[in-house]
Amino acid sequence: MKCEINERDMTDLNNIILAFSVVFPLMLMMFVGYILRRRHITDEPSLQVMNKMVFRFFLPLLLFLNIYSLKPEEAMNKANSRLLILAFLCIIGAVVLTHLILSLFIKDKKKRSVMIQGIFRSNLVIFGIPITASIYGDDRIGIVSMLAAFVVPLFNILAVVVLESYRGSRVNIKQLLIGLIKNPLIIVAFLGFLCQIIRWQIPDFILSSLQSMSKVATPLAFVVLGGTFQFSRLSKNLTYLIITIIGKLILIPSIVLTIALLLGFRNEALVALIGAFASPTAVSSFNMAIEMDADGELAGQVVVISSILSILTIFIWILILKTLQVI
Numbered sequence: 001m002k003c004e005i006n007e008r009d010m011t012d013l014n015n016i017i018l019a020f021s022v023v024f025p026l027m028l029m030m031f032v033g034y035i036l037r038r039r040h041i042t043d044e045p046s047l048q049v050m051n052k053m054v055f056r057f058f059l060p061l062l063l064f065l066n067i068y069s070l071k072p073e074e075a076m077n078k079a080n081s082r083l084l085i086l087a088f089l090c091i092i093g094a095v096v097l098t099h100l101i102l103s104l105f106i107k108d109k110k111k112r113s114v115m116i117q118g119i120f121r122s123n124l125v126i127f128g129i130p131i132t133a134s135i136y137g138d139d140r141i142g143i144v145s146m147l148a149a150f151v152v153p154l155f156n157i158l159a160v161v162v163l164e165s166y167r168g169s170r171v172n173i174k175q176l177l178i179g180l181i182k183n184p185l186i187i188v189a190f191l192g193f194l195c196q197i198i199r200w201q202i203p204d205f206i207l208s209s210l211q212s213m214s215k216v217a218t219p220l221a222f223v224v225l226g227g228t229f230q231f232s233r234l235s236k237n238l239t240y241l242i243i244t245i246i247g248k249l250i251l252i253p254s255i256v257l258t259i260a261l262l263l264g265f266r267n268e269a270l271v272a273l274i275g276a277f278a279s280p281t282a283v284s285s286f287n288m289a290i291e292m293d294a295d296g297e298l299a300g301q302v303v304v305i306s307s308i309l310s311i312l313t314i315f316i317w318i319l320i321l322k323t324l325q326v327i
Contacts, residue, residue: 014134016315022130023311026283029219030304033226047227048290050220055287058217060188063156065214066125067192068202070149080143083269084150087276090256091151094120094277095158098247110295111240113166117289118302119247121155121282124148126218127314128275135318135327136268144272151276153192156185159285163292185288221283225300234305237298244281244302249313253278257317266326271318278317280306 036042042050098116106112128144164179180186195202202210234241256277260270281303289299321327 020311022127023307026307029222030226033223037227042227047224050224051287051290054221055291056184059284060184062214062217064188064192066149066152068195087151094252109166113163114289114295114299115244116162117159117285118244118281121285122276122279123282124275127279132271140268143268147272153189163294221287225286229300245306248306270327274317280310
């Protein structure tokens with residue numbers, strides 16, 4: 001009995017260490033950005049330029065490669081297609097649900113759009129893959145990679161729609177459509193799917209160069225976020241933060257995982273859903289909010305606070321599912 005308790009305790013400790021090990025690099029990158037700003041190596045104008053680089057080049061490049069690398073034969077697998085359909089419906093449901101609820105009491109459209117985005121967008125690639133690899137091994141992360149290739153473009157497209165819809169005093173359908181068509185993320189998503197349809201192969205020497213450049217997107221985005229973050233201004237958005245964080249890390253994951261369990265999903269599929277719905281808000285939501293005239297300050301705070309608190313909440317979700325013996 002004592003041996004069993006010790007083994008369980010070690011498993012719980014490993015889960016905590018895993019969650020921390022995923023979040024710590026993100027915290028370090030934000031800390032570097034914060035220190036660079038404090039030491040006056042960067043300033044507001046340079047951070048704005050770097051943010052434009054992330055949003056208009058590095059992030060679109062990363063999104064394009066995610067779509068380009070999608071393997072249609074994996075998505076057509078029956079088990080995988082069920083997971084994709086569930087993820088798609090849950091993401092759409094999360095957007096609609098948060099829009100309906102927040103519209104009742106959040107009057108500031110710029111904050112409301114950021115809150116909706118903060119609740120449904122996740123760091124699936126950064127969190128889902130290492131968590132799955134830690135629990136099941138590197139040879140079983142294919143399902144997470146497949147889900148990421150499908151979900152990440154959807155996250156970005158919906159984020160553009162949400163932020164563009166709340167831009168200005170009232171929705172102008174013509175302006176909304178023009179904004180969507182001109183958005184770099186929408187453009188590269190279209191190009192990525194076009195490459196899939198016509199089966200166009202990028203030469204390996206070009207592809208490897210693009211992949212190397214795309215790796216800049218996440219680190220640079222976190223450095224910029226750290227440079228613009230101000231602890232003294234957290235109290236200003238505290239109510240909005242609490243609502244968004246509860247929705248992001250607790251409410252939406254509890255709904256999605258309950259539905260998944262009732263539908264019979266188990267093992268890697270459930271861990272992939274933790275990455276898609278229970279991981280912290282994607283850092284690109286901050287860059288996008290700034291570029292699309294939303295509340296960039298609130299967006300950055302959501303990313304930082306959700307990343308810190310996810311160390312605890314991801315551990316709790318893993319512990320619950322392990323206790324239920326479904327992962």
